[in-house]
Amino acid sequence: MNAIIVDGKTLANRILADVKDNVSKLRRAPRLRMIVAGENPAIESFVRIKTLRAESVGIQVSLDRFPDDVSTKTLIESCEQGDEDALIVQLPLPAHVDTDTVLSAIPLEKDVDVLSPIAYARFEFGEPEALVPPVALAVEAILSEYKISITGKRVVVVGEGRLVGKPVAEWFSHRNALVEVVTLESGSLEKSLANAQIVVSGAGVPNLITREIIQSGAVLIDAGTSESGGVLVGDIDPACSEKATLLTPVPGGVGPVTVACLIKNTLFLTRQRFA
Known part of the structure; x- marks a missing residue:
């Protein structure tokens, strides 16, 4: 099995092209x-x-x-x-x-990253017009682009940081996935990943997730970045592509889509002010 390798740059460029078109129509x-x-x-x-x-x-x-x-x-x-x-x-x-x-x-009204307690609470409780954190929005864009269903899926989120783990886990919960959050301190990574159909990692540990500990056919979203030997690498060993159905590379996967979603959120907030 060879995984589909997500082309984050192309997806990001499409999102940005749509934002540019809408920005041109603002006053x-x-x-x-x-x-x-x-x-x-x-x-x-x-x-x-x-x-x-x-x-x-x-x-x-x-x-x-x-x-x-x-x-x-x-x-x-x-x-x-x-x-x-x-x-x-x-x-x-x-x-x-x-x-x-x-x-x-x-x-x-300016919190484009959804980092303040009030903005995050609105997202957490699913309030109408609540902004979605950029990384969660990027995960949504990638899964939608590749037609990956979510409801009822076993999802493991590795890490619980404010930028990746916490908002991504919340986003999946909103969509009726079976979500488990695992940290290096709180759980057994191998045991959790053994049955995970979708994995999102934001631990920031080079090659933390290897092909030996993932389920065959898993969808792997790598939102963790760190340096190893002067090279930018992700949490997920690229060799996992031999066993997964879809893999986001580092660099070129989640990163550019997240930036595009941040820009998309900027457009959203601007429109809210105009309204």
Whole structure:
């Protein structure tokens, strides 16, 4: 068995083309602001990619940069200011910053990443017009593109972080999947994956999931990225493609689709303001 390898770049480009078409019909360009604290090469890469993709569809992007020693209070004040339509607080923040308090300061109507408690609660409870977190939206786009059914499927989400594990597990639960969340500390990965029909991993551990521990025919969504020997790799060993039916590669899989979905959310929030 050879898995279908997801072409995330092509899917992302289609999403962005649709956003660009809709942006052109607005009475003004959407405005996206990013708050970036500290200097980190990985963060700079994410900021650059988001900026390029947003600007490519006609969104105006501004950056507010702060030094490593920025205070929690200063970042909160920055969140509460500005006339943008959408606001990103780029994670991770410096270790001394109270991240939860800063994220709580993101106005609901600008929370494009769905990271504030209020925005996440609206998503969690399935409220009408609630924004879906970008990674969960990317998973939805990929499964829809490849016509993967969800209802009643045994789904294992590896990791419970705020960006991947938590929102993705919630999204699957909304769609009546049988969801299990596994962390390296709380469960047996091998036992859980043995019967998993869909696996989404966001642990950030290189090649954590190998072909020996997955079920034959599983759908594998790799949302974990890390460096190994200077190369960007995912949580799922590429050799799993010999046993799975579908696999998202790293790079080129979930990542570009997630950025496109972030841009799509920016359009959504802009329309909400216009309404």
